[in-house]
Amino acid sequence: MPDRREIDIEVMRYNPETDSEPYIQSFRVPFDEDTSVLMGLQYIKDHLDGSLTFRWSCRMAVCGSCGKMVNGVPKLSCKAFLRDYYPGKLRIEPLEHFPIVRDLAVDQTDFLEKLEAVKPWIIRKDEKPLSEGTYLQTPEEVSSYLQFSSCINCLLCYSACPQYGLDNSFTGPAALSLLHRYNADSRDEGKSERMPLVNSEEGVWGCTLVGYCSEVCPKQVDPAAAVNRGKVNSTMDYFLRFLTPRGGVDS
Amino acid sequence: MSARNTYVRPMSGWYRRNPHFLAYMLRELTAVFLAGYAGVLLAGVIALTRGPDAYAAFREFLSSPLSVGLHVLIFIAALYNAYTWFKVSPKAMPPIVLAGRRIPDRVIVGSQLVACVLVFVAMLLLAGMS
Numbered sequence: 052m053p054d055r056r057e058i059d060i061e062v063m064r065y066n067p068e069t070d071s072e073p074y075i076q077s078f079r080v081p082f083d084e085d086t087s088v089l090m091g092l093q094y095i096k097d098h099l100d101g102s103l104t105f106r107w108s109c110r111m112a113v114c115g116s117c118g119k120m121v122n123g124v125p126k127l128s129c130k131a132f133l134r135d136y137y138p139g140k141l142r143i144e145p146l147e148h149f150p151i152v153r154d155l156a157v158d159q160t161d162f163l164e165k166l167e168a169v170k171p172w173i174i175r176k177d178e179k180p181l182s183e184g185t186y187l188q189t190p191e192e193v194s195s196y197l198q199f200s201s202c203i204n205c206l207l208c209y210s211a212c213p214q215y216g217l218d219n220s221f222t223g224p225a226a227l228s229l230l231h232r233y234n235a236d237s238r239d240e241g242k243s244e245r246m247p248l249v250n251s252e253e254g255v256w257g258c259t260l261v262g263y264c265s266e267v268c269p270k271q272v273d274p275a276a277a278v279n280r281g282k283v284n285s286t287m288d289y290f291l292r293f294l295t296p297r298g299g300v301d302s
Numbered sequence: 303m304s305a306r307n308t309y310v311r312p313m314s315g316w317y318r319r320n321p322h323f324l325a326y327m328l329r330e331l332t333a334v335f336l337a338g339y340a341g342v343l344l345a346g347v348i349a350l351t352r353g354p355d356a357y358a359a360f361r362e363f364l365s366s367p368l369s370v371g372l373h374v375l376i377f378i379a380a381l382y383n384a385y386t387w388f389k390v391s392p393k394a395m396p397p398i399v400l401a402g403r404r405i406p407d408r409v410i411v412g413s414q415l416v417a418c419v420l421v422f423v424a425m426l427l428l429a430g431m432s
Contacts, residue, residue: 067307123319150308158308191399213323216313259330262390263322276393283394 057081058133059140060091062103065151073151075142076100082133088141089117089128092155105155112269115205119155120144125207125267146206148216162206165222168248169230174241192237199232199277201270208264208274214257221257222248224264224274231277234284246288255281329386335379338372388414 060080065073078099080091089107096103107117110129117128122142133141149157179186208224209215215223222230230249233239248254258278265275317323349360363369391414392407399405 065309067309070309073309073311147311150310152308194399194404195397213313213316216316260390260393261323261326262393263320263326265393266322273393275390279390279394280396283396 055081056083056137058091058137060095060133061140061142062092062095062155063142063144063151064103064154065145066102067153080133082137084132084134086133087129088119088121088126088131088133088143091133091141092128092143103155104153113203115203118146118205118207118210120147120210125210127205127207127269130269147210148212148219149206149209157206159206161219162204162209162223162226165226166204166229169222169226169233170241170245171226171229171233173233173236173239174244175238176240186238188237195237196232196235199228199235199272202228202232202272202274203270205269207267207269208272211261211263211267213261214259218257220253222253224258224278225272227255227258227281228272228274228277231281231284234281246285249281250285250288255279255285258282325386329383332379332383332386335376336383339376339380342372342376384418385415388418 057079059077061075061077063073064070064076078095080094080099082091086094087110089110092103092105093107096105105117105119105128107129108114109116112127112130115127118125119128120126120143121128121131122136123144125146128143143155145151145155145157149159149161152158173186202225204225206225208228212221212224215221227249230245234242234245234249250256255278258275260275260279262275265273268274317327346357346360349356388411392410395410397404398410
C-alpha cells in the first residue's frame with residue numbers, strides 16, 4: 052500500500068550575499084518508510100527550492116559529508132529517517148560550532164588544518180624497503196587502534212563538543228582520535244612528533260569529558276575514549292621525562 | 303580562496319540546548335559540593351589544633367540541623383559525582399583484555415559500583431563495631 056504521509060521540515064537558510072543572519076524556512080515533504088532526512092532535503096532541492104545548499108555524497112554513512120543538526124542533535128542525514136520524527140516536525144540546521152558558508156554548508160577549513168597537524172599517517176624512523184615485505188601485526192596489536200581508524204571525518208563530534216564551540220583552538224575529538232589511532236599503532240614510530248600537540252592546552256587537556264562526542268559518533272569510534280587515553284599518555288609522558296632521556300615516548 | 307562572508311552562531315545558553323549538556327553541567331556543579339566538604343574537614347582539623355574547646359564546638363556544629371542538612375545535600379551530590387565518573391571511567395583507561403576478549407565497559411562500571419557498595423557496607427559495619 053502506498054505510504055502518502057507528509058512532514059514539515061524547517062531548514063535554516065543563509066545566503067552570505069544577501070542575509071546578515073540565518074533564518075528558518077519551512078517545507079512540506081512527502082515521505083515513506085525509507086525516506087532519509089537527506090532524501091527529504093533532496094526532495095526540497097528538486098521540487099520546492101533549487102537554491103537550497105547542502106553537502107552529501109555516498110547516501111550510506113560511509114563518506115561523512117552529509118552531517119547536519121537534526122532537531123538539535125548532530126546526525127548523518129543519510130542515516131536518520133523522516134519516519135522517526137513523524138508526526139512531529141524536523142528542524143535541520145548546519146553542523147554546530149562551524150561557520151556557515153551558505154544554508155546547510157559549513158566551512159570545514161579549521162578541522163582540515165587540525166587533521167593535518169596530528170600527522171595522521173604512519174611515521175617510521177627508517178622506512179623498510181618493499182623487498183622486505185609488509186609490517187606485520189598481531190590481532191591484539193590491530194585491536195588496540197582499530198575502532199579509532201573507523202573515523203570518517205563527518206564532524207558530528209565537533210558539533211557535539213561545547214569545548215570546541217567555546218574555543219576552537221581545541222584540537223577536538225576526531226583529530227585527537229586519529230592522533231591516538233597512529234600513536235597506538237605498533238607499526239608507527241612517530242609518537243615523539245605528536246606528543247607536543249597532545250600535551251598542549253590545545254591538545255587533550257582542552258577536553259573536560261562532556262562525552263557527547265562518543266554518543267553522536269555514527270561509527271562507534273568513541274572519540275572521548277581516545278582523547279582520555281591521550282590524557283593518560285600525556286601524564287605518563289610528563290613524569291617519564293624525569294626518568295628516561297627520551298621522555299618515555301616510543302617505549 | 304577569496305574571503306568568505308561566513309556566519310558564526312553564538313554559544314550563549316549552550317548548556318540548555320541538550321539534556322546531555324545539562325547532565326554534564328550538573329556533574330561539574332556537584333564538584334563544588336565536594337570542595338565544600340573538603341572545607342568542612344579542614345575546619346575540623348583547624349578546630350582540633352586549637353584545643354578541646356574548639357573541637358567540641360566544631361562537633362556541636364556538626365550535629366546542628368543546618369550541618370545535617372548540608373551533609374545530606376553534599377552526600378547526594380557526592381553520590382551523583384561518583385556515579386558519573388564511574389560511568390565514564392572505561393574511557394579513561396586502556397582496554398583490558400582477559401583471555402583474548404576485551405572486557406565490556408558495563409562490566410568495568412558495574413564492578414566499580416559493586417566495589418563501592420561493598421566498601422560502604424564494610425565501613426558501616428566497622429563503625430558499628432567500634
